Amino acid sequence: MKIIADAFGGDNAPLEIIKGCLDAQKAYGVEILLVGDTKKIQACAAENGLDIQNFELLQADDVFQMETQPTEILKAGKNTSMAVGLQALADGKGDAFISAGSTGALLVGATFIVKRIKGVKRPALGAVMPSAEGPFILVDTGANVECTVPMLCQFARLGDIYMKKILGVKNPRVALANIGAEETKGTPLQVEAYQALAKLPDMQFTGNIEVRDIAFGKADVVVADGFTGNVIVKMYEGVAKMITNSLKAMFMKNLASKLSYLGVKGGMDEFKKKMDYKQYGGAPIIGVQKPVVKAHGSSDARAFCNAIKQAIDCTQNDVCGAIAEALKGGEAHGTASE
Numbered sequence: 001m002k003i004i005a006d007a008f009g010g011d012n013a014p015l016e017i018i019k020g021c022l023d024a025q026k027a028y029g030v031e032i033l034l035v036g037d038t039k040k041i042q043a044c045a046a047e048n049g050l051d052i053q054n055f056e057l058l059q060a061d062d063v064f065q066m067e068t069q070p071t072e073i074l075k076a077g078k079n080t081s082m083a084v085g086l087q088a089l090a091d092g093k094g095d096a097f098i099s100a101g102s103t104g105a106l107l108v109g110a111t112f113i114v115k116r117i118k119g120v121k122r123p124a125l126g127a128v129m130p131s132a133e134g135p136f137i138l139v140d141t142g143a144n145v146e147c148t149v150p151m152l153c154q155f156a157r158l159g160d161i162y163m164k165k166i167l168g169v170k171n172p173r174v175a176l177a178n179i180g181a182e183e184t185k186g187t188p189l190q191v192e193a194y195q196a197l198a199k200l201p202d203m204q205f206t207g208n209i210e211v212r213d214i215a216f217g218k219a220d221v222v223v224a225d226g227f228t229g230n231v232i233v234k235m236y237e238g239v240a241k242m243i244t245n246s247l248k249a250m251f252m253k254n255l256a257s258k259l260s261y262l263g264v265k266g267g268m269d270e271f272k273k274k275m276d277y278k279q280y281g282g283a284p285i286i287g288v289q290k291p292v293v294k295a296h297g298s299s300d301a302r303a304f305c306n307a308i309k310q311a312i313d314c315t316q317n318d319v320c321g322a323i324a325e326a327l328k329g330g331e332a333h334g335t336a337s338e
Contacts, residue, residue, distance in 0.1 A: 001315060002056075003308050004094035007036035008063040008081045009101025011298050014044050017100070020304025022050060027305065028312055033094050035060050035085040058093075060084035063101075070104030074112055082106060086113040089290050096291035096311035098282070100299045107143050110285045110292040117320060119327035122147075123287035124155050125226070125294065126162060127233045128310075130240075130279075133217025137162055138177075141283060142230040152176070152193040152223055153200060158286040159221035160203050161326055165317040166310075167220075175209035175219035177228055183207065189225070197223070211235075244272055281306030284314060287323065291315050 005021055007014040014036060021032045034041055038057045045052045064073060064080040073083050082101050086109040089097040097114075099106050103125070111123055125143040128135050139159040144151060156174050163172040176193055178186045183194045185208060197205045209219050211232060224232065247268065251261040261268070273279070281303055282295035291314035295307035314320070 001096075001312060002031040002033055002094040003311055004033045004035060004058075004085045004088050004097045005304075005308070006081045006085050006097070006099035006101055007034045007041050008060075009099035010295065010304075011100075012300060013100065014041055015048060016299060016301045017304055018045055018048075018050055018052060019301035020299070020308065021055065022052070023301055023305040024308035025054065028309065030308070030312060031094075032056065033058055033085075033088065035088065036063070036081040037061065058084060058088060064105050066102050068102070068105070070102060070108045073102075073105040073109045077105065083109055083113070086110060086292070089292070090114050095315045096293065098293045098295055098304070098307050098311055100282075100295035100297055100304065100307075103142060103294055103297075106292065106294050107285060110288045114288045114290050114292060117287055117289055117324045117327065120158075120287035120323070121154065122151050123285050124158055125229075125283050126159060126286050127229070127283045128167075129233065129236060131215055131217035135167060136214070136217065136220050136222060137167075138214075138222045138224065138229050138233055139286065140224060140226040140229050141233045142226045143285070144226040145230075146227075147189065147225040149189065149192045149196050152189075152225065153196050154287075156197055156200065156203065156205070156221060156223045157326060158323060159223065161322050162284065162286060162319060163220050165319045165322055166313050169220050171204050172220035173204055173206045173218070174221040174223065175206050177211065177214075177222050177224040177232065178208035179210065181208050181210060193223075279306060281308070281310045284310060284319075286319075289320055289324075291320060 007017050033056045035058045038059050060081040062080040064077050064082045077083050082099050085097050090113050122144050124140040126137045126139045127141045128137050137159045139155040160172050163169040178190050251257050282293045285292040291311050293307050293311045295304050
């Protein structure tokens with residue numbers, strides 16, 4: 001299996017990307033195709049004592065800047081490492097693509113270069129997040145700020161397939177993010193979506209879920225429009241970081257607190273691991289023909305390596321094929337039409 005990686009996407013590129021790829025190659029035995037300015041990649045590796053002789057390098061002259069309009073990836077950004085990498089995936093030069101660069105550009109590129117699965121109107125950005133009962137997926141987290149009822153229904157279907165194929169949940173509980181549990185709560189979009197989701201066959205829709213209940217693991221798939229989903233994921237990550245930093249500051253306050261920490265260190269380490277989003281690596285773009293994963297913009301080597309693991313799992317479990325199969329005739333179930 002060959003993974004294509006954008007060497008210059010993200011805050012810590014290219015060093016942490018190179019290190020993450022090396023870790024993944026060692027851990028999972030995958031081939032790596034690294035895309036970007038090959039001279040800079042080789043120089044970075046040499047300066048940091050990293051052996052990349054087993055990597056395949058693909059030249060890309062430019063880097064897609066965060067402030068650039070996402071649609072420019074199809075125009076002026078054709079020679080960026082992200083665009084060249086996506087084209088390489090579309091051309092069959094690898095099995096999956098990963099970038100920690102611009103989310104908007106990656107979504108546009110995945111949609112129009114790699115292309116959508118037949119029946120998918122809007123690819124969605126899914127975020128695998130920790131909860132008290134284990135991981136869940138939140139769909140959408142920013143790809144589609146404004147949504148229709150059929151789009152939300154399709155997001156539910158995409159998330160359901162992902163949880164079954166990647167995380168092994170046999171009958172995922174699917175819930176709609178809302179301001180109340182009652183089916184009449186929310187805007188007209190949520191009210192109508194509730195009724196439509198309840199009618200979808202072969203899926204366990206459990207109703208609305210309030211945001212405060214998400215962290216307690218009361219759903220395996222949380223469905224939301226991109227605006228709501230993005231707010232949830234950003235708040236979720238921020239609160240988790242605040243809690244862990246506050247606990248650390250509390251235990252490091254003085255000698256007595258430091259000694260007391262030794263007694264709870266095992267539990268604290270377990271808590272930190274459970275709340276660490278880096279263990280999931282990034283967010284898959286669900287609904288395109290080949291696996292594309294958006295790694296966190298601040299990814300270090302560990303996070304990027306885990307994003308590669310996610311791409312490997314998507315490829316080995318043929319998530320894209322499963323979605324294509326599930327959406328055959330999907331319009332009859334309200335999953336593909338608008």
